[in-house]
Amino acid sequence: MEYTGSSYEGDHKNGRMEGKGKYAFPTDTKYEGEMKDGMFHGQGTLFFPNGSKYVAKWENGIAVDGKYTFADGLEFDEPEWLYCDGYDRRFFTETCDGLKPAGRSQLTNRIPPRDIPEGCYDTGDGFYNPDTRVIVDYNHKFLRNADDDEHAWIIRTCRKGWDEIVGYQPKPEL
Numbered sequence: 001m002e003y004t005g006s007s008y009e010g011d012h013k014n015g016r017m018e019g020k021g022k023y024a025f026p027t028d029t030k031y032e033g034e035m036k037d038g039m040f041h042g043q044g045t046l047f048f049p050n051g052s053k054y055v056a057k058w059e060n061g062i063a064v065d066g067k068y069t070f071a072d073g074l075e076f077d078e079p080e081w082l083y084c085d086g087y088d089r090r091f092f093t094e095t096c097d098g099l100k101p102a103g104r105s106q107l108t109n110r111i112p113p114r115d116i117p118e119g120c121y122d123t124g125d126g127f128y129n130p131d132t133r134v135i136v137d138y139n140h141k142f143l144r145n146a147d148d149d150e151h152a153w154i155i156r157t158c159r160k161g162w163d164e165i166v167g168y169q170p171k172p173e174l
Helices: 092-097 148-157
Strands: 007-013 016-024 030-036 039-047 053-059 062-069 127-129 134-136 142-145
Antiparallel strands (some): 007 016, 016 030, 030 039, 053 062, 127 134, 134 142
8 A cells, every 4th residue: 555655444354454444545535434355345435635425335346325425515416406407506505594695696605715816716626827727726736737628618617816897798699
């Protein structure tokens, strides 16, 4: 495990991870649960650095049944997924706590929203600097370089770290 940057605390059998244990990935994602023959097997939970988690039943390292819960408590339920659909575009915090008064629109699900550095964009997993094309996490550690497609998507859709008055924009003709 020293080669992968991972660590394990827990039961062993024949020199392999087996029984109950805690496995930590170098990405700060952690698994707590049952292991068999060096793999996730049985009940276990993946805890992600952003505060979300995935509770699942595992068979030979593969999740066969599970539920993902976002950091704010929203549970993903595919057949009953009603969050941010075509009929209800509210954030989960607005669904739980109600809408803000007129003029105080909520721009993100996070209250208060993150402060974005000047000249940068909030990509949902960090900040993007269009001059350097680098995305860093919210602790300003390097995540990735943006390719042309991601750069265009960020510029088009993500929140900016500055105000910009755009005025009337007619719809483009198709």
